[in-house]
Amino acid sequence: MSDKQEKEQKLMKVFLFDKEKNALVEIIQPKETFADVGGLDEVKKKIEMNFILPLQKPEFFKAYGKKAGGSLLLYGPPGCGKTFIAKAIAGEINANFLHIELQAILSMYIGQSEHNLHDVFEKARESKPCVLFIDELDALGGSRHNMRFHHERTLVNQLLVELDGLDSHNDGIYIIGATNTPWYLDPALKRPGRLNQMIFIPPPSEKEREIILNLKIKDKPQDSLDMKKIASKTNYFSGADLDQLVHDSVEAALERSLESGELQPITNMDILKVLKERKPTTLEWFSTAKNYATFSDVNKDYTTVLDYMKENKIR
Ligand SMILES: Nc1ncnc2c1ncn2[C@@H]1O[C@H](COP(=O)(O)OP(=O)(O)O)[C@@H](O)[C@H]1O
Ligand SMILES: [Mg+2]
Known part of the structure; x- marks a missing residue:
């Protein structure tokens, strides 16, 4: 320095x-x-x-x-x-x-x-x-x-x-x-x-999800992971949802490691399996936001949100 x-x-x-x-x-x-x-x-x-x-x-x-x-x-x-x-x-x-x-x-x-x-x-x-x-x-x-x-x-x-x-x-x-x-x-x-x-501040795009997943997993023992694929399967996931997904996958790999007595890297299978148990947590917010944007947005503050919803096929 x-x-x-x-x-x-x-x-x-x-x-x-x-x-x-x-x-x-x-x-x-x-x-x-x-x-x-x-x-x-x-x-x-x-x-x-x-x-x-x-x-x-x-x-x-x-x-x-x-x-x-x-x-x-x-x-x-x-x-x-x-x-x-x-x-x-x-x-x-x-x-x-x-x-x-x-x-x-x-x-x-x-x-x-x-x-x-x-x-x-x-x-x-x-x-x-x-x-x-x-x-x-x-x-x-x-x-x-x-x-x-x-x-x-x-x-x-x-x-x-x-x-x-x-x-x-x-x-x-x-x-x-x-x-x-x-x-x-x-x-x-x-x-x-x-x-x-x-x-x-919207949910991350597919490309951004790949970046975030890689950021969250970077220092953990891992197989060669197909994050592109995981990103494509995590529509509407927030950064926190992705963080949780990595957290769950770490648990799964850790459990396997403890069972086998050997360090087992995180695999695509681990992530895909825990993914089945998780849903995006952002959609509820959008349905509330839509209400305000449609019925009481006198200042047109939330046009951005409505446009985003249209573009991303959120109803
Ligand atoms: N764009 C992002 N990049 C990396 N991590 C993120 C991102 N967005 C959210 N996260 C993760 O999700 C967690 C919760 O995000 P936070 O900023 O607290 O959300 P909020 O919008 O509710 O304030 C963060 O601590 C971080 O680990
Ligand atoms: Mg906050």
């Missing part, structure tokens, strides 16, 4: 909101990078242009009068890499990274969660430039009028206040939100200047 790299590494800090300690804690930098995320090239590119390059080459962006950063809202079916890719950003940039799960912020003590959220934004302002990743926005489930709990409502309000600060004194803070259920998000959160740039 060069001196410069070492210096940059030291400057960079990663924080996580720890529920047990009820405070922001500094954590070791996650080791994932974009190389561990299979596919999602468009998303990676967008993140590079919005978050990574402006921090590395600010002079270019300035010259063209292009404002760096802003905010992104990642949404899509569960298990397709929203959290995973956001974590990998921490491994890609030389900026501080704050990762908060809203579930952890929603403290047991009423009134405490707004405090916690405010602390997080304060920390972000102290640590500029930094990326603030707000995961599990689903925790805010429900738009303003049908909110069941008053303290959830006040948390939304607090979030709005903090995000509005973005324009004035949040300069140099980049926000990424993630949710499986964007239609439950308070519409006020999606106004310009807040989390208005929505990015759909």
